[in-house]
Amino acid sequence: xxxxxxxxxxxxxxxxxxxxxxxxxxxxxxxxxxxxxxxxxxxxxxxxxxxxxxxxxxxxxxxxxxxxxxxxxxxxxxxxxxxxxxxxxxxxxxxxxxxxxxxxxxxxxxxxxxxxxxxxxxxxxxxxxxxxxxxxxxxxxxxxxxxxxxxxxxxxxxxxxxxxxxxxxxxxxxxxxxxxxxxxxxxxxxxxxxxxxxxxxxxxxxxxxxxxxxxxxxxxxxxxxxxxxxxxxxxxxxxxxxxxxxxxxxxxxxxxxxxxxxxxxxxxxxxxxxxxxxxxxxxxxxxxxxxxxxxxxxxxxxxxxxxxxxxxxxxxxxxxxxxx
Amino acid sequence: xxxxxxxxxxxxxxxxxxxxxxxxxxxxxxxxxxxxxxxxxxxxxxxxxxxxxxxxxxxxxxxxxxxxxxxxxxxxxxxxxxxxxxxxxxxxxxxxxxxxxxxxxxxxxxxxxxxxxxxxxxxxxxxxxxxxxxxxxxxxxxxxxxxxxxxxxxxxxxxxxxxxxxxxxxxxxxxxxxxxxxxxxxxxxxxxxxxxxxxxxxxxxxxxxxxxxxxxxxxxxxxxxxxxxxxxxxxxxxxxxxxxxxxxxxxxxxxxxxxxxxxxxxxxxxxxxxxxxxxxxxxxxxxxxxxxxxxxxxxxxxxxxxxxxxxxxxxxxxxxxxxx
Numbered sequence: 001x002x003x004x005x006x007x008x009x010x011x012x013x014x015x016x017x018x019x020x021x022x023x024x025x026x027x028x029x030x031x032x033x034x035x036x037x038x039x040x041x042x043x044x045x046x047x048x049x050x051x052x053x054x055x056x057x058x059x060x061x062x063x064x065x066x067x068x069x070x071x072x073x074x075x076x077x078x079x080x081x082x083x084x085x086x087x088x089x090x091x092x093x094x095x096x097x098x099x100x101x102x103x104x105x106x107x108x109x110x111x112x113x114x115x116x117x118x119x120x121x122x123x124x125x126x127x128x129x130x131x132x133x134x135x136x137x138x139x140x141x142x143x144x145x146x147x148x149x150x151x152x153x154x155x156x157x158x159x160x161x162x163x164x165x166x167x168x169x170x171x172x173x174x175x176x177x178x179x180x181x182x183x184x185x186x187x188x189x190x191x192x193x194x195x196x197x198x199x200x201x202x203x204x205x206x207x208x209x210x211x212x213x214x215x216x217x218x219x220x221x222x223x224x225x226x227x228x229x230x231x232x233x234x235x236x237x238x239x240x241x242x243x244x245x246x247x248x249x250x251x252x253x254x255x256x257x258x259x260x261x262x263x264x265x266x267x268x269x270x271x272x273x274x275x276x277x278x279x280x281x282x283x284x285x286x287x288x289x290x291x292x293x294x295x296x297x298x299x300x301x302x303x304x305x306x307x308x309x310x311x312x313x314x315x316x317x318x319x320x321x322x323x324x
Numbered sequence: 325x326x327x328x329x330x331x332x333x334x335x336x337x338x339x340x341x342x343x344x345x346x347x348x349x350x351x352x353x354x355x356x357x358x359x360x361x362x363x364x365x366x367x368x369x370x371x372x373x374x375x376x377x378x379x380x381x382x383x384x385x386x387x388x389x390x391x392x393x394x395x396x397x398x399x400x401x402x403x404x405x406x407x408x409x410x411x412x413x414x415x416x417x418x419x420x421x422x423x424x425x426x427x428x429x430x431x432x433x434x435x436x437x438x439x440x441x442x443x444x445x446x447x448x449x450x451x452x453x454x455x456x457x458x459x460x461x462x463x464x465x466x467x468x469x470x471x472x473x474x475x476x477x478x479x480x481x482x483x484x485x486x487x488x489x490x491x492x493x494x495x496x497x498x499x500x501x502x503x504x505x506x507x508x509x510x511x512x513x514x515x516x517x518x519x520x521x522x523x524x525x526x527x528x529x530x531x532x533x534x535x536x537x538x539x540x541x542x543x544x545x546x547x548x549x550x551x552x553x554x555x556x557x558x559x560x561x562x563x564x565x566x567x568x569x570x571x572x573x574x575x576x577x578x579x580x581x582x583x584x585x586x587x588x589x590x591x592x593x594x595x596x597x598x599x600x601x602x603x604x605x606x607x608x609x610x611x612x613x614x615x616x617x618x619x620x621x622x623x624x625x626x627x628x629x630x631x632x633x634x635x636x637x638x639x640x641x642x643x644x645x646x647x648x
Contacts, residue, residue: 060398094431101429110397111430118417121390128391129398132349132376139394155384159391162382318432319466321490324518324565 003211008280011210012271013289014049018069019268020297035087038099041069043240046267047172048073050213051140054221060108062123062141065100067112070142076104082304090307117150119143124156127165138166138224146177148191157198164229168220171234178243179251195232207235210271325509331502333476334365337483342373348487349377351388352405356380362407363502385411389418396438406442408454423492424467435490445498445535445586446634451625457587462494463563469493469517470563474538476506478561481515498535518565526556529644530574533584544640553648563593572605579610582643584635589617611647616640
């Protein structure tokens with residue numbers, strides 16, 4: 001399938017946007033103004049960019065604990081997203097959620113979750129809702145290789161298959177569940193093989209290549225929209241940083257790190273190169289796009305920093321629709 | 325008015341809501357065509373509304389609850405059935421981490437209008453995995469509402485309120501009250517949450533309890549009347565929100581309080597209610613608050629063991645006599 005120039009430009013722009021957003025988060029973390037922990041999306045940008053570019057606005061995504069990239073890619077307001085990470089009143093969750101619950105429902109994000117593998121059942125319900133309400137919306141569920149060892153993986157894949165739900169399962173296989181390598185926890189060489197047991201078609205793609213991710217998602221989304229049921233796509237990728245904010249990731253072998261974090265394998269470089277080769281953008285365009293995105297991210301950073309914290313007693317709000 | 329069972333009243337409530345609002349649907353194990361629910365609450369509803377809206381599921385409690393969450397936040401109003409209250413342990417993440425917290429951790433972005441129906445209580449020799457009374461766990465989970473109907477006339481009005489509530493409701497039933505009959509209005513009626521019902525007026529002692537224990541309390545009150553002890557019996561009907569006002573007013577009148585539930589004693593709802601009353605009505609108490617609960621053991625199987633475990637009329641009556 002030939003990917004159009006407009007799409008290639010969008011894939012580049014979206015991949016870069018996530019990269020710059022996460023670099024900003026990393027900087028703010030360096031300033032010691034990000035409370036709690038962080039699971040950065042750096043390195044995996046092509047997955048969220050490729051997947052979300054294949055969706056329409058009213059489609060839904062279910063995020064994971066490593067959710068900043070998903071939310072930004074789906075079109076969340078960067079000001080509100082960064083403010084949320086800093087625990088500010090202007091955050092998308094009014095400072096109640098933070099990194100692990102960063103969410104903006106009105107752009108189609110069902111939620112980010114701190115419990116690994118807990119998003120899968122929610123995605124099943126959202127897809128069931130799309131089916132029952134007879135919309136043509138689809139649901140995409142992001143989760144990691146680690147989540148595929150949880151019981152909800154089997155339950156949810158099974159349910160999605162028997163009901164032929166409009167659902168795309170995206171496994172972001174970064175080869176480590178925190179510090180445990182997948183070779184220690186999964187007997188098969190891919191996660192995708194597990195889908196076969198549920199009669200779900202699957203595919204393994206290079207998760208650092210936004211075009212590959214996009215093409216696989218387009219096909220899966222088409223099947224889902226046409227009533228053909230779920231698909232599982234395993235996107236093989238790699239974290240640029242550790243699992244969370246203080247993890248130096250010393251447990252990863254040097255050769256492996258050198259391969260994945262090389263210039264040639266870098267998600268932004270990969271899509272930039274393709275987009276330029278295909279004539280979708282020039283070097284100059286790339287610089288311009290970068291400059292524009294950087295400006296927006298910097299502005300979001302300032303917005304977040306300058307925003308107020310919530311009043312302490314706001315801790316009591318939003319437990320119920322009406323206070324009881 | 326017609327005299328019908330608790331089971332029939334509950335089914336009427338579900339049916340009326342399904343007729344009123346097409347977003348309402350039921351899902352759970354064996355609730356549909358072949359079985360009609362383990363306790364026959366949903367019998368014939370699949371025939372009337374179709375298998376889409378009365379949806380049999382695989383044995384996947386966590387995904388049943390999670391699917392309800394996903395459907396609820398995308399425009400449906402699911403009523404999920406967990407066949408036995410004990411099995412909700414398999415769905416605790418979705419009930420307590422997801423459904424209960426979503427509004428809060430997403431800063432009020434979404435309501436989670438779902439109902440989880442389940443059934444508690446012993447008395448049927450079903451042993452340790454099918455007999456527990458776990459309502460205090462959910463009373464202890466901010467974000468959930470908890471209904472504990474004990475009478476046919478309450479269960480119908482309460483399930484209708486639960487379905488219309490924008491917040492997640494844990495709707496607990498009791499195995500031994502399904503067959504109890506009572507006059508139930510034919511016309512539509514709703515019972516607001518947080519309004520206890522004084523089931524019998526009295527002057528000497530207040531007896532507060534839930535589920536089957538309310539029925540036993542009424543029998544005990546009748547018996548003690550012959551001894552010249554006048555007992556007021558209060559059924560809270562919902563634990564969250566909890567009607568403390570009715571209870572406190574009663575205690576101010578009687579000066580004595582006995583709390584009775586089928587839960588194991590430590591950390592039971594009775595402990596919470598006792599604490600509230602001593603905080604708010606200490607000066608009116610003429611005797612220590614008494615708790616009548618099951619012992620702190622798993623629910624035993626053999627009939628004499630189970631009968632010993634579940635509070636009986638004799639123990640309740642003795643607790644009253646002890647403080648009069």
